[in-house]
Amino acid sequence: MELERHEYDVVVVGAGGAGLRAAIEAHEAGARTAVVCKSLLGKAHTVMAEGGIAAAMANLYPEDNWRVHFRDTMRGGKMLNHWRMAQLHAQEAPDRVRELEDWGALFDRTPDGLISQRDFGGHRYARLAHVGDRTGLELIRTLQQRTVALGIDVYMECTVTRLLTGPAGDGGAGEEHGVTGAFGYWRESGRFVAWQAPSVVLATGGIGKSYKVTSNSWEYTGDGHSLALQAGATLVNMEFVQFHPTGMVWPPSVRGILVTESVRGDGGVLKNSAGNRFMFDYIPDFFRKETAETEEEADRWYEDKKNNRRPPELLPRDEVARAINSEVKAGRGTPHGGVFLDIASRRPAEYIRKRLPSMYHQFKELAEVDITAEAMEVGPTCHYVMGGVEVEPDTEAARVPGLFAAGEVAGGMHGSNRLGGNSLSDLLVFGRRAGLAAAEHAAEREHTRGVLAEDALADAARAALAPFEREGGENPYTVQHDLQQTMHDLVGIIRTAPEMEQALERIAALKERVAALSVEGHRQYNPGWHLALDLPHMLLVSECIARAALAREESRGGHTRDDFPATDEEWARTNLVCALAPDGDVALTRQPLPQMPPELTEIFES
Amino acid sequence: MTYDATFRVWRGDAAGGDLQTFTVAVNEGEVVLDVIHRLQATQAGDLAVRWNCKAGKCGSCSAEVNGRPRLMCMTRMSTFAETETVTVTPLRTFPVIRDLVTDVSYNYEKAAQIPAFAPRPREADGSHRMQQVDVERSQEFRKCIECWLCQDTCHVIRDHEENKRSFAGPRFLIRLAELDMHPLDERDRRDAAQDEFGLGYCNITKCCSEVCPEGIHLTDNGIIPLKERVVDRRFDPLTWLGSKIGRRPSR
Amino acid sequence: MPAPRRAAIAERTLRTDRWWVQPLVTVVVLVLFIAYSTFRAFQNAYYYAEPYISPFYSPCITTRCEGDSFPEFFTGPVWISPAIYILVLPLGIRLTCYYYRKAYYRSFWLSPPACAVAEPHRRYTGETRFPLIGQNVHRYFLYAALLFNLILFYEAFRGFRDETGEWGHMGLGTLILLVNAVMLFLYSVSCHSCRHIVGGRLNNFSRHPLRYRAWGLVSKLNARHMQYAWVSLLTVALADFYVFLLATGTITDLRFF
Numbered sequence A: 001m002e003l004e005r006h007e008y009d010v011v012v013v014g015a016g017g018a019g020l021r022a023a024i025e026a027h028e029a030g031a032r033t034a035v036v037c038k039s040l041l042g043k044a045h046t047v048m049a050e051g052g053i054a055a056a057m058a059n060l061y062p063e064d065n066w067r068v069h070f071r072d073t074m075r076g077g078k079m080l081n082h083w084r085m086a087q088l089h090a091q092e093a094p095d096r097v098r099e100l101e102d103w104g105a106l107f108d109r110t111p112d113g114l115i116s117q118r119d120f121g122g123h124r125y126a127r128l129a130h131v132g133d134r135t136g137l138e139l140i141r142t143l144q145q146r147t148v149a150l151g152i153d154v155y156m157e158c159t160v161t162r163l164l165t166g167p168a169g170d171g172g173a174g175e176e177h178g179v180t181g182a183f184g185y186w187r188e189s190g191r192f193v194a195w196q197a198p199s200v201v202l203a204t205g206g207i208g209k210s211y212k213v214t215s216n217s218w219e220y221t222g223d224g225h226s227l228a229l230q231a232g233a234t235l236v237n238m239e240f241v242q243f244h245p246t247g248m249v250w251p252p253s254v255r256g257i258l259v260t261e262s263v264r265g266d267g268g269v270l271k272n273s274a275g276n277r278f279m280f281d282y283i284p285d286f287f288r289k290e291t292a293e294t295e296e297e298a299d300r301w302y303e304d305k306k307n308n309r310r311p312p313e314l315l316p317r318d319e320v321a322r323a324i325n326s327e328v329k330a331g332r333g334t335p336h337g338g339v340f341l342d343i344a345s346r347r348p349a350e351y352i353r354k355r356l357p358s359m360y361h362q363f364k365e366l367a368e369v370d371i372t373a374e375a376m377e378v379g380p381t382c383h384y385v386m387g388g389v390e391v392e393p394d395t396e397a398a399r400v401p402g403l404f405a406a407g408e409v410a411g412g413m414h415g416s417n418r419l420g421g422n423s424l425s426d427l428l429v430f431g432r433r434a435g436l437a438a439a440e441h442a443a444e445r446e447h448t449r450g451v452l453a454e455d456a457l458a459d460a461a462r463a464a465l466a467p468f469e470r471e472g473g474e475n476p477y478t479v480q481h482d483l484q485q486t487m488h489d490l491v492g493i494i495r496t497a498p499e500m501e502q503a504l505e506r507i508a509a510l511k512e513r514v515a516a517l518s519v520e521g522h523r524q525y526n527p528g529w530h531l532a533l534d535l536p537h538m539l540l541v542s543e544c545i546a547r548a549a550l551a552r553e554e555s556r557g558g559h560t561r562d563d564f565p566a567t568d569e570e571w572a573r574t575n576l577v578c579a580l581a582p583d584g585d586v587a588l589t590r591q592p593l594p595q596m597p598p599e600l601t602e603i604f605e606s
Numbered sequence B: 001m002t003y004d005a006t007f008r009v010w011r012g013d014a015a016g017g018d019l020q021t022f023t024v025a026v027n028e029g030e031v032v033l034d035v036i037h038r039l040q041a042t043q044a045g046d047l048a049v050r051w052n053c054k055a056g057k058c059g060s061c062s063a064e065v066n067g068r069p070r071l072m073c074m075t076r077m078s079t080f081a082e083t084e085t086v087t088v089t090p091l092r093t094f095p096v097i098r099d100l101v102t103d104v105s106y107n108y109e110k111a112a113q114i115p116a117f118a119p120r121p122r123e124a125d126g127s128h129r130m131q132q133v134d135v136e137r138s139q140e141f142r143k144c145i146e147c148w149l150c151q152d153t154c155h156v157i158r159d160h161e162e163n164k165r166s167f168a169g170p171r172f173l174i175r176l177a178e179l180d181m182h183p184l185d186e187r188d189r190r191d192a193a194q195d196e197f198g199l200g201y202c203n204i205t206k207c208c209s210e211v212c213p214e215g216i217h218l219t220d221n222g223i224i225p226l227k228e229r230v231v232d233r234r235f236d237p238l239t240w241l242g243s244k245i246g247r248r249p250s251r
Numbered sequence C: 001m002p003a004p005r006r007a008a009i010a011e012r013t014l015r016t017d018r019w020w021v022q023p024l025v026t027v028v029v030l031v032l033f034i035a036y037s038t039f040r041a042f043q044n045a046y047y048y049a050e051p052y053i054s055p056f057y058s059p060c061i062t063t064r065c066e067g068d069s070f071p072e073f074f075t076g077p078v079w080i081s082p083a084i085y086i087l088v089l090p091l092g093i094r095l096t097c098y099y100y101r102k103a104y105y106r107s108f109w110l111s112p113p114a115c116a117v118a119e120p121h122r123r124y125t126g127e128t129r130f131p132l133i134g135q136n137v138h139r140y141f142l143y144a145a146l147l148f149n150l151i152l153f154y155e156a157f158r159g160f161r162d163e164t165g166e167w168g169h170m171g172l173g174t175l176i177l178l179v180n181a182v183m184l185f186l187y188s189v190s191c192h193s194c195r196h197i198v199g200g201r202l203n204n205f206s207r208h209p210l211r212y213r214a215w216g217l218v219s220k221l222n223a224r225h226m227q228y229a230w231v232s233l234l235t236v237a238l239a240d241f242y243v244f245l246l247a248t249g250t251i252t253d254l255r256f257f
């Protein structure tokens, strides 16, 4: 077998915000570091993030501090977040943002010359550092340029298909079973490549491509989630999938593309076909104290945040998405099955173009709608997975020694629902921590390195080539399409037990179809083949979602059960953890939520 | 609103290839990339194409549509007549890998050669203070999504492969401009711009500005100002003299 | 490894639009202008009709000049038209102008004729070496042009006299010279070098609020530099032609007061 081999201290899988931040830190800690990514450098999902990076820098509101941010995050996640992650995140985000400026980032400024911050759903104060509505681009470009300046090796358009484990050495005894490296293929040539490394950081992002209507790209096939499971790690909170309330709904080919929350942060409101600002009818008790009751109060809030409460349009995403869903179901939707998002009648055209240039452009080009003159049509779209690899909060270490995970692929930080802007800061905070811990882990094993097992490499290669061996099988695109339809219809925003049971049956059937599909052509840049190799990941992750969602008999955050519409005390203290049983099935266990220390519980009592 | 369109798509690799004709359904509101995807899913499963965001944000789906460098995800089918044949070819300036996918490593090599950002130290309170007016010019260039369409269209390298050695291309000329105008940066890249990155090769014919999907005014706001800054340093005896007798032009 | 290869596409371009229209129009207009202005510059006659002087001959600095519009510095040979001494400066700014460079590189030198249309040349070095590296002196021509702008305003101002030199009058000629002076001035201040000099070279605008304002203004004009380039070209030719018509006695000036 032809195989290109490399040796590193740390291999980072993924070149989004989390991956690049991890690589930078690992490199600076002295580790020989490589980054592997499926797309070209700088094209990862992070580039699409629009709104901003949440960090309590208090540049606009001196009242803001990490405690307030921590509180908002926990409440947004309906208290299911890992408290320690939420704490670290809130404490460290401001430094992580400032450090970007040392690497060349140029955020929008306040009149004092500091980094400007904007309002977003669920955040008590204007907190999102931003650059117009292209913050993710700024973030990834800055990290990319830093990565290049440091001379870190990047393997672009290279897909990891296996993590390799085995006797990994632990600085003396040498008996630890852990990560030894990774195996993958170059998309360009189809040739195989293996990296030997004692530390692997997963930063592969999310799973949204398993859904039909999504803001996510082809990359989001849940590779990292699935690789971690297969390597023996665990996933937590997989039932929580975030549906962003505002995706485009028309024309059909752009359905799901994101309309940034900044539209609402900057004054946009949601209306149904009758012209009513319906969000006032959907304020849940949990947030009633902090939400405006009248349109007048809501409108005053944009100018005076101290004496007014926030508009209901800026409730956390799960609330808004459900409300939109109900309005449409009740027949008060727009012609194309969404609701209206109107900023045109509320802000001057000049302001809109300045604050939301890429939204303006996106609607103009893709939907022929001028958002400074007309309302947009929007509806929920699958956006983010809260669930992910279960990690140690301080080091991002998974349950397998040498395996680390950061960014969207990691779980715990966001609980049952993520607040807007908290992902980009999550990438920076935990990316850095993961990189550091991975470098330390490798340094401790400087002299006792595990080796790549040749039979495992051969097996990985065989599995990768299998779709070429079979003839006359189904085309991978059809299978993917059916999976997306299944998840959309049966494990979507609103869920019921019978539907999810049906979904599990269908997933089982799809697994068989995947095992039998075949691809045409050869190994050189063959998208059909690439998809065929991604599909098993998608199915495994979809199964985790469906199983966990079926088990959690309550509604909370990104998980809404029609048959169990209320939150439940018992479930409030319980996490669901997925692991892979030896027979390849997903095994689900209940695990008590980590206990928050008293000095933090106090924050919620005021 | 569905109709059948005729598409000619270049298929092949470095060894050769040709334009292949397909008849494919087009629905209302679709863009060229949707049609390419439909070809992939129904007629040519191994048709190679790059894409990610499908919203003009990542700069992956660059190709030439009817001879014009474009993002396929931002080229609406409604801009063509239903009877018009739509020709999609890979970027010409770069070596082809397969079908619509080209080897754009030239760009990543040039990116790595640009002297890195080198900021002044932070202020005493740990922050950097900059006014909005000071960051706006560089911000325009930081909108770049690295789609390489400007690199593709620039005749300096499109028509002259041998110039790739000495010319970094419009994308990196505006990167140099961005750094030169960056209020925090303290490194001098003007001589390098002229000597190593080939600023002089640009004859300001503005094709880069014409194709940029982000609407960046590469030539007017980036390259020409950079040329002027180089003139300050290299060709203008007055400013040169000024800098020698101690009156450094204020920055 | 063998040299990486590009996609094998034989066509020079696959553009389906009429990309050749623009270079063609540019060639036609510029050739007409050059022919006309060359003829007029060498004609050495009909450039003065009291109180107006053709912009091609302004400032008229030899003792052989018709009229008495400007200090006369020397006496040249009879066969050299006074226009020759000065035209190099306006010619220089236009030749080295960033906009005209684009226009003639594209339409005359076909480098490139239009975007994504292959150029015919085997080698290309752009403005890296002699003679084109000389384009970098553009700002000196700008300084000269600004001086000329002043002179043209002065000449237009002299148009507020009548044939006898008495002040307080105005005719169509005055208006034409004035408009021409304004257009040429706009062409100069909207220049890229001008934009650089008034503020573009600064990196911290906030510390130089006045220059930032000036830069903002010039930037606005700069966005229309191309328009000014063409309009001023037309007004110059028009102003000259009007004086020609007056000087040959074809028409008489329309006097307003």
Ligand SMILES: Cc1cc2nc3c(=O)[nH]c(=O)nc-3n(C[C@H](O)[C@H](O)[C@H](O)COP(=O)(O)OP(=O)(O)OC[C@H]3O[C@@H](n4cnc5c(N)ncnc54)[C@H](O)[C@@H]3O)c2cc1C
Pocket: A013, A014, A015, A016, A017, A018, A019, A036, A037, A038, A039, A044, A045, A046, A047, A048, A049, A050, A051, A052, A053, A054, A135, A136, A158, A159, A160, A161, A203, A204, A205, A206, A215, A216, A219, A223, A224, A258, A383, A384, A406, A407, A408, A409, A420, A421, A422, A423, A424, A425, A427
């Ligand atoms: C449209 C949109 C707007 C958003 N706006 C915001 C916002 O305003 N604020 C905010 O905080 N968050 C926002 N988010 C969420 C946030 O952008 C993402 O959650 C975040 O960028 C994920 O970053 P990441 O580093 O975890 O992964 P990504 O940036 O997605 O990177 C994943 C990387 O892993 C690589 N990879 C995956 N699988 C493999 C494999 N098998 N082998 C090799 N490499 C692999 C990919 O190639 C890629 O490089 C938004 C998301 C979207 C889609």
Ligand code: SF4
Pocket: B150, B153, B154, B155, B156, B169, B170, B201, B202, B203, B204, B205, B206, B207, B208, B209, B218, B219, B223
């Ligand atoms: S203006 Fe210069 S850099 Fe831009 S395309 Fe033309 S020659 Fe290339």
Ligand code: SF4
Pocket: B059, B143, B144, B145, B146, B147, B148, B149, B150, B151, B170, B171, B208, B211, B212, B213, B214, B215, B216, B218
């Ligand atoms: S400058 Fe414009 S055309 Fe060039 S790479 Fe950037 S976005 Fe693309």
Ligand code: FES
Pocket: B050, B051, B052, B053, B054, B055, B056, B057, B058, B059, B060, B061, B062, B071, B072, B073, B074
């Ligand atoms: S797919 Fe991202 S720009 Fe077209």
Ligand code: FES
Pocket: C093, C096, C097, C098, C099, C100, C138, C142, C187, C188, C190, C191, C192, C193, C194, C225
């Ligand atoms: S006169 Fe045209 S750029 Fe200076």
